[in-house]
Amino acid sequence: MEAIKVKDLTKKYGSSRGITDVNLSVEEGEIFGFIGPNGAGKSTTIKTLLNFIFPSSGHGEILGYDIVGQSSEIKKNVTYVPSDVRYYSESKVKDIIKYAESFFNNVDKKYVEEICNELEIEMDKKMGELSLGNKKKVAIVQALISKPKVIILDEPTNGLDPLVQQKLFKILLREREKGTTIFLSSHNLVEVENFCDRVAIIKDGKIVDIITLSEVRKNLGKRITIESKEINKEKVRLISREILKEDEKEIVFIYDKDINELIEFLFKFKVDRLLIEEIRLEDSFLDYYKSGEVK
Known part of the structure; x- marks a missing residue:
């Protein structure tokens, strides 16, 4: 079943661009x-899905509910953590969490306590005393209190240190294993x-x-760097998918065939230096931003 379904969703801001004919499933x-x-339209899409702003045209559903006409039903089953979280500075963390719990019946307080401990939430601190990262941790706990069916996160790791991430x-x-759907907007590739x-x-x-990752x-293949005075570069071109760099000293190329065949090929030459690197999706996504296609 589709947790989120979007058809031709469009939001216009006068002559300024918002989002155009967005389709998601x-x-x-x-x-x-x-x-x-x-500025690509990530936050605009999320805000339109959550009915914070109205679409100019198109249609969307979350858990089968219409994003405009049945927004109140959606909000009973969906939680959202924005990229920039803000609280009253004098409110204590424990009061914020207690207040969030008051909106729901049968809250599993042991579960909430476990999440707070795991994220090392400082319950007696005032919100104004917390860093952005610690405020974000409180927002994440709030999002999990109701054990939602869908969690929408806009830049969730913004402000969090690597350990907390x-x-x-x-x-x-763990939430995904329980069947929860997670929609994650991020700059962190x-x-x-x-x-x-x-x-x-x-x-x-x-x-x-x-893209299915x-x-x-x-x-993706592998990035191969070879330094060798003997190697036949013409033959390297034949076995490579793409030559990235070539000079008198070294040749760098993308290889996407059986690695054992590469080793057998290299065995014929004296190799001074060999580097085999996994190509990360991050590199392909950056290429996509520039060219519009994953390499």
Whole structure:
């Protein structure tokens, strides 16, 4: 079943661009990434989905509910963590969490306590005393209190140190195992690569592609760097997918065939230096931002 379904969703700001004919389909229990350059339309899409702003045209559903006509039903089952979280500075953390719990029946307080401990929430601090990262941790706890069916996160690791980022995704992976759908907008291409099942790329307000990461990983290949005075560079061109650099000293290329065949080929020559690197999706996504296609 589709947790999120969007058809031709458009938001115009007068003569300024918002989003145009956005189409998305996110399955239940999926961690779905949403990436693109600054100003591409990520936050506008999320705010339109959550009915914070009205669409100019198009249609969207979350858990089968219409994003405009049934927004109140959506908000009973969906939680949202914005990229920039703000609180009254004099409010204490424990009071914020207690207040959030008051909106729901049968809150599992042991579960909430476990999440607070895991993220090392400082319950007696005032919100004004907290850093952006610590405020973000409170927002994440709030988002998990109701054990939602869908969690929408806009730049969730913004302000979090690497250790807390790791803890956050450990929590999110546990939630996914329970069947929770996670929609994740991010600038961090590494976290998208490591944790998402699929990713939509938005550019200039339009979805340019939706990628299944497991399929893309198979085709990335390896970056090979060879220093050798003996190697036959013409034959290297024949076995490589793409030559990245070539001079008298070294040759750098993309290789996507059986690595054992490469080793057998290199065995014929005296090699002074050999470097084999995995190509990360981050590199391909950056190319995509520039050219519009994953290499």
